[in-house]
Amino acid sequence: MEIALQQLVNGLTVGAFYALIALGYTMVYGIIRLINFAHGDIYAVGAFFGLSTYGLLALLHVDNTILTTLLALIVSMGCTGLLGMLLFRVAYRPLLHARLSILISAIGASLTLEYGLLLIYSPSFLVYPHLFGRNGPSFGGISISWLQVLIFVSSIVLMAGLYTMVHRTKTGMAMRALAINQDAARLMGINVNRVIGLTFFMGSALASFAGVLTGLYYSQISFLMGFLIGLKAFTAAVLGGIGNIPGAVLGGFLLGIMESLAAGYYSSRWKDVVAFGILIVILVVRPRGLLGERVVERM
Amino acid sequence: MKTRSVALARPAQTGSRPLYLAGLTAAAVVAAIALPAFGDAYLIDVGTLVLVYVMLGLGLNIVVGFAGLLDLGYAAFFAIGAYTTAYFMVNTHMSFWLTLPIAACFTGVSGVIIGAPTLRMRSDYLAIVTLGFGEIVRIAATNFTFTGGPEGIYGIPHAALGALVIRTPRALYFLGMAFALVVLVGGYNLSTSRLGRAWLAIREDESAAQATGINTVYFKLLAYVLGAVFAGAAGSFFAVKLTAINPSSFTFIQSVTILMAIILGGRGSLPGVILGAAVIVVLPEVLRAFDQVRMLAFGIGLIAMMLLRPQGLWPSRYGRIEAREVAESEAEAAAGVAAGAAVVDSAAPGASS
Numbered sequence: 001m002e003i004a005l006q007q008l009v010n011g012l013t014v015g016a017f018y019a020l021i022a023l024g025y026t027m028v029y030g031i032i033r034l035i036n037f038a039h040g041d042i043y044a045v046g047a048f049f050g051l052s053t054y055g056l057l058a059l060l061h062v063d064n065t066i067l068t069t070l071l072a073l074i075v076s077m078g079c080t081g082l083l084g085m086l087l088f089r090v091a092y093r094p095l096l097h098a099r100l101s102i103l104i105s106a107i108g109a110s111l112t113l114e115y116g117l118l119l120i121y122s123p124s125f126l127v128y129p130h131l132f133g134r135n136g137p138s139f140g141g142i143s144i145s146w147l148q149v150l151i152f153v154s155s156i157v158l159m160a161g162l163y164t165m166v167h168r169t170k171t172g173m174a175m176r177a178l179a180i181n182q183d184a185a186r187l188m189g190i191n192v193n194r195v196i197g198l199t200f201f202m203g204s205a206l207a208s209f210a211g212v213l214t215g216l217y218y219s220q221i222s223f224l225m226g227f228l229i230g231l232k233a234f235t236a237a238v239l240g241g242i243g244n245i246p247g248a249v250l251g252g253f254l255l256g257i258m259e260s261l262a263a264g265y266y267s268s269r270w271k272d273v274v275a276f277g278i279l280i281v282i283l284v285v286r287p288r289g290l291l292g293e294r295v296v297e298r299m
Numbered sequence: 300m301k302t303r304s305v306a307l308a309r310p311a312q313t314g315s316r317p318l319y320l321a322g323l324t325a326a327a328v329v330a331a332i333a334l335p336a337f338g339d340a341y342l343i344d345v346g347t348l349v350l351v352y353v354m355l356g357l358g359l360n361i362v363v364g365f366a367g368l369l370d371l372g373y374a375a376f377f378a379i380g381a382y383t384t385a386y387f388m389v390n391t392h393m394s395f396w397l398t399l400p401i402a403a404c405f406t407g408v409s410g411v412i413i414g415a416p417t418l419r420m421r422s423d424y425l426a427i428v429t430l431g432f433g434e435i436v437r438i439a440a441t442n443f444t445f446t447g448g449p450e451g452i453y454g455i456p457h458a459a460l461g462a463l464v465i466r467t468p469r470a471l472y473f474l475g476m477a478f479a480l481v482v483l484v485g486g487y488n489l490s491t492s493r494l495g496r497a498w499l500a501i502r503e504d505e506s507a508a509q510a511t512g513i514n515t516v517y518f519k520l521l522a523y524v525l526g527a528v529f530a531g532a533a534g535s536f537f538a539v540k541l542t543a544i545n546p547s548s549f550t551f552i553q554s555v556t557i558l559m560a561i562i563l564g565g566r567g568s569l570p571g572v573i574l575g576a577a578v579i580v581v582l583p584e585v586l587r588a589f590d591q592v593r594m595l596a597f598g599i600g601l602i603a604m605m606l607l608r609p610q611g612l613w614p615s616r617y618g619r620i621e622a623r624e625v626a627e628s629e630a631e632a633a634a635g636v637a638a639g640a641a642v643v644d645s646a647a648p649g650a651s652s
Contacts, residue, residue, distance in 0.1 A: 035423045091602050101605045103369055103426060104562060107555060108601025115595035123591070227551070231434070234427060269442050276431035283424055284416035 002141045007264035008257060013148045013217065015256025016155035020210035021233035022240070022248035023162065024203025030179045030243035031199050032096060037106040039207060040230015041113035042084055046208020047221045048121055049076040054129050065131045076212050077205040084204025085197045093193065117223035125222045128215035151213050158206060159249050166245060175199060179243065228272065235279040241292020250290060320613065324570065335469045343468040345584055350475035351537055352576035356560040357486045357569065358529025363558065364567035365495060366522035367502030369426040372433025373557050376406045376527040378440060378549035380534025385452040385544055386445065395458035399535055406531030407524050414523040418516055433554055440546040451545025458539040471540050478536050482529055486569055498522055552594070559597055562604055565611025574613050
């Protein structure tokens, strides 16, 4: 039982990362029906931008943990968000009506980001500043670190903020309109390209938030870190129902918990197979996911 | 709106084939024949590797080029073929030729298992599922003991033809050439058959294809399984060529490299795929010093190709005809609109006065 609870805590932490990244997949898919293969790498770029910010602040002798972390998060989210918009402008916007071409372009974007990071930073692992210890509240034999609490709480706050934005503001309404019918939305006077660009900005910013926190949590990052987690976050989005925001969050946490339990009880070498197995089973049994609507092939 | 069906009914244009393509074909044939006679062991080895990618490229071309399905885990079938041949040759001392049908069976069956449930859905999902499948196969090969774990299987015997053991680079080149030719002829016959036309119809407009009575799921599955079997054969050859295989040959990057050969050459175009395979093997050999930049160049290359020349370096004839037909019909429509506007214009003054 103790193992189960401990794995549940770990699962919720990893699940928060999956959920934050899955939101980007689901928002972009909901609006332009594109599986943004480069999204996992956007998350990696976010982690590296965060590391650069920490390095810069250390040079300037700013060493207040809360201040540096806050600045690293904000700078990384802003820069990564802009990079996401740039990616849309360059690699996706001209190809919006060519389905196969845009997917191939997305794979190209993914490779470009990965090996761009390799060339600019390093082909090996880079060490993140070790700012948060392993101590924290403990319940019985289960140990929780304050960092885990921070990751969980801040992710929930961001997700709630995103949900409110999409459902309560005018921009959010424009996004939902676009998801239903792009041409009709354009006729209503919505600046389609601006709204899609904004969606890319928000999705990328959320991914970079997860990236910086991942760096702090695992204390090392590498240029390929986004590949596997991107695939898993996509799995989470499909599990919850792609195009559905609460679904992505639910899918992320569920996947994180299932994977941690598999690692705790069976073997961590097979945990990736568990994730992909779930993806294939979901697509076969219930392709619309847990909360999604029916998937219809778009004409 | 769309006049593509008209384009398909017309006889294919043959007179417009540019002269430089004929020259390139002749040069390629001469080079392929001259290589084993005049090249040294290194050059012949590079040539054999080109042939491996020609097999893989032509196989994936059935899936991506003909049927328009994006497969991102193609290396998985390559791996299944290679591991099947390696396992049976090492553990049961089976002849290479007997392992070929077994490899074909295994890859075909795994193609059905992955394809049958997913081909009913949007093709984007297929891309992700195949990616996941590719990773599962690679992780499984790394973790199982019968596949030799991370070290893989080594000491694979050479293939033999009667008393003749195919061991030298030159002999392997000829074996590879035989495989590649079989795959090429197979690919050509498929593309000109009823099956090929059905794939083309599905690729261009799935709903229209379904409306004309094509069982789209069945034909897509057939494309996927045939592509898988071709990759299995390439894998079998790969195993006896290297005599040692391990999971690092079957990564996602491998799948992307094969895809790159097709995109570069031209989706659906057989000479294009051969050209693409030659480029992706020879270019890294020439640019050895820039190894780290290779994948970055691949990434930028994929985006640039999609933006600037999505049809590839040597596009398929059908692609060109369609592009021209669409342009013509659009021009006609534009002319029609302009004519209509002129009528309205000339009518307008009369109406206002």
